[in-house]
């Protein structure tokens with residue numbers, strides 16, 4: 001089946017590894033109109049295919065690789081594609097988006113996505129060469145690390161997505177890698193491992209057709225120019241990468257330190273992107289078609305390798321009380337080639353260190369101790385010794401050894417590298433993100449609370465439900481459309497970065513932004529027909545319209561984000577999740593981060609009711625029938 005819309009190939013490959021049957025999945029255009037692409041189309045397919053309650057690591061789970069209409073069109077930062085399944089880490093919807101070159105190759109081979117069902121009897125990989133699709137033997141590659149696998153599997157010029165030993169050994173937070181970019185969160189590597197699927201290779205020779213090629217090219221030209229001229233995307237991110245924010249986040253008491261017991265690290269400067277740029281950076285790098293190029297290249301043992309991102313510098317740095325950037329560069333490399341999510345691994349190690357320090361689990365992991373980290377990382381990937389338990393994640397460890405009040409996870413996903421007591425909106429995002437405590441799904445409120453040039457009051461809780469919902473809808477729409485989330489950084493006008501370093505101006509901007517929350521609420525309630533325009537600083541909706549020919553504007557785009565978010569929520573509700581799971585450990589909700597300052601805890605109980613109401617969910621966090629009708633989701637009632 002094809003689609004009437006351009007930008008898509010209109011074809012989705014459907015492979016059953018149990019039977020070896022290879023076919024096509026038929027997706028109606030109505031679902032393209034409602035969910036656009038990536039994680040949202042995948043969630044709709046998972047909704048249709050999965051029985052509730054299945055074991056995520058059984059052959060009953062379905063893995064879906066999905067591109068978006070902008071993937072591979074040359075629009076800025078659109079090499080992105082998504083991998084989705086029921087998550088073995090959380091039991092919720094699982095999805096993980098990344099760059100690399102696989103999505104572009106897949107689309108050029110004539111496929112928007114791949115559905116993988118069942119389980120192969122022995123290790124295999126899937127080889128896609130235009131219309132020729134073959135399930136190939138991978139016994140000789142099984143057990144190899146990610147670098148070796150990329151080298152050995154399939155044609156050198158093809159796009160590849162592969163797992164390492166962690167995925168094979170079903171580590172709950174195993175990743176999938178394409179080129180140097182990782183699908184880090186939700187344990188999609190373990191789902192592939194459970195299917196005996198070592199990787200997928202795609203190579204194609206087809207052209208992606210566009211609805212309005214001339215107009216599209218014009219939009220793209222202007223968009224790239226804007227990104228390059230913007231201080232956040234044209235200067236800061238290429239120069240310092242994501243870790244450029246590290247020091248600022250510490251200054252705002254939001255940098256996880258010593259298993260999230262504090263938000264400030266005295267040696268933050270030593271781990272910052274600025275220090276990395278001055279002392280170790282060989283060059284910056286980027287995903288295909290990206291003018292931002294936020295990735296770092298550093299040297300290790302005489303070789304150029306991918307450098308560390310903000311998350312790993314924090315979680316294996318400040319969170320472990322380690323200020324040694326060279327050690328972290330090495331551990332980051334080890335995590336990557338073994339196929340482990342650096343966020344979950346870092347948070348697991350921090351929690352294990354606190355359990356050890358408190359005498360609750362003698363495991364040899366200590367704050368400030370570097371000597372055994374490499375060995376522990378390896379033991380997790382291979383599930384050997386204590387690694388077998390660490391591989392299950394923070395939730396499992398807290399259930400077995402105690403410490404639930406300071407176990408940094410929500411819904412079973414380890415917290416990312418932001419201490420929510422220093423940014424309470426970010427805390428609300430963690431608790432409500434559909435895949436668990438994810439900073440990106442949660443709306444990345446930290447950008448407005450502790451990193452940006454003009455910030456919201458990080459402790460003002462009444463303003464946060466509306467801002468969080470807006471950001472969650474916007475970021476997920478951008479992701480489903482096929483763009484990197486960092487393209488949203490242009491949302492703040494350039495002038496905001498040129499605000500003089502004055503306390504008065506900064507105080508004023510913070511007050512104005514914070515108390516604009518009623519206006520944000522009004523915007524969220526506005527019918528989409530009142531937003532029949534495209535925003536110049538966020539041209540995603542315009543590019544999608546020109547690429548596909550769909551009736552699209554900013555109102556429809558942001559409503560699509562809201563619809564997809566509700567769809568993921570419905571998936572979770574069907575799996576038994578509700579308001580009782582929108583939680584954070586007591587360390588964040590009940591303990592002051594700064595003793596004597598009552599504002600420095602996350603008032604989740606005060607924010608959640610307002611958030612549910614805004615979203616049109618009932619007090620139990622379940623979308624109402626009226627909301628589902630409003631969002632064109634009646635068929636899911």
Ligand code: SF4
Pocket residue numbers: 077078099285286287290291292293294295484485486
């Ligand atoms: S901004 Fe960074 S992560 Fe995003 S597409 Fe560009 S290089 Fe990749």
